[in-house]
Amino acid sequence: MSDPTTIATKTNRPEFRNINAFKDLPGYRWPLASLVSGMHRISGAIMFFLMPFIIWMFDSSISSEISFSKFKAAFNNGMLGLPGVLWKLIALALIWAYLQHFIAGLRHLWMDTHHDATSQEFGRSTAALTLAASIGLTLLLGAKLFGIY
Amino acid sequence: MTVNYGSKRIVVGAHYGLRDWLGQRVTAALMALFTVLILARIIFSKGPLGYEGWSGIFSSQWMKALTFVIIIALLYHVWVGMRDIWMDYIKPVWLRLSLHVFTLVWLIACAGWSIQVLWRL
Numbered sequence A: 001m002s003d004p005t006t007i008a009t010k011t012n013r014p015e016f017r018n019i020n021a022f023k024d025l026p027g028y029r030w031p032l033a034s035l036v037s038g039m040h041r042i043s044g045a046i047m048f049f050l051m052p053f054i055i056w057m058f059d060s061s062i063s064s065e066i067s068f069s070k071f072k073a074a075f076n077n078g079m080l081g082l083p084g085v086l087w088k089l090i091a092l093a094l095i096w097a098y099l100q101h102f103i104a105g106l107r108h109l110w111m112d113t114h115h116d117a118t119s120q121e122f123g124r125s126t127a128a129l130t131l132a133a134s135i136g137l138t139l140l141l142g143a144k145l146f147g148i149y
Numbered sequence B: 001m002t003v004n005y006g007s008k009r010i011v012v013g014a015h016y017g018l019r020d021w022l023g024q025r026v027t028a029a030l031m032a033l034f035t036v037l038i039l040a041r042i043i044f045s046k047g048p049l050g051y052e053g054w055s056g057i058f059s060s061q062w063m064k065a066l067t068f069v070i071i072i073a074l075l076y077h078v079w080v081g082m083r084d085i086w087m088d089y090i091k092p093v094w095l096r097l098s099l100h101v102f103t104l105v106w107l108i109a110c111a112g113w114s115i116q117v118l119w120r121l
Helices: A004-009 A032-049 A051-063 A065-076 A084-113 A120-145 B016-043 B051-057 B061-089 B093-120
Strands: none
Touching (some): A032 A051, A032 A084, A032 A120, A051 B051, A065 B051, A084 B016, B016 B051, B061 B093
16 A cells, blocks of 8 residues: 555556546637647638638639639729628638648657657747747737738 | 566567557658758848748759658647547547548548649649
């Protein structure tokens, strides 16, 4: 009984058998690495559901001069009864999702191919780097999108 | 009992897990390289990028073929990713199967549309 390993496990840690989304999830800690992991799913799902809009942008921007002007008008004058600023916000959400998914994906690929990259410290520092880069670039491109510079 | 785990494990089965895992990473690497290529062509194009410059990037036949490969890579990548999400959070089998079918229909329709856009140019 005095085995140090059993003593170490006797500390009062919460135990989850059936996770309740409303009772348990709000109490979760979100270390940076798990935050990036969760955002990888969210950003991927956002791009999946907005895929028709992405292809519409590809279609209208590339097919002809006339469709290209419709593409621009959607963001300047609005489309389908929705103001242009809303379409810009949707585009900005996609920009964020792509940057987040892209940078976090490179981090994943690096971790898959390098044994020394799977330490807690590496996970934490690269997660911070991923968030800083994706948010920074989103702000930069968002400022461009909304014509600040 | 002989060791059957880690590097000593006896590899049997249909290998669907490994194939999808590896496929997701290979397609990710392809799409990342494609992104860099598109960005490079935008950055090194002269003057402001209007309709001519933008559509010109995709007008050559080799670029269409390459973009086609990327569309298929995206289809497979997103299928694996969305399937993972449904498998983790959706427990009722009827609902999970329905969402899998929806995902496939959604993705194949999107792929068809984007391929049409590509070769109409």
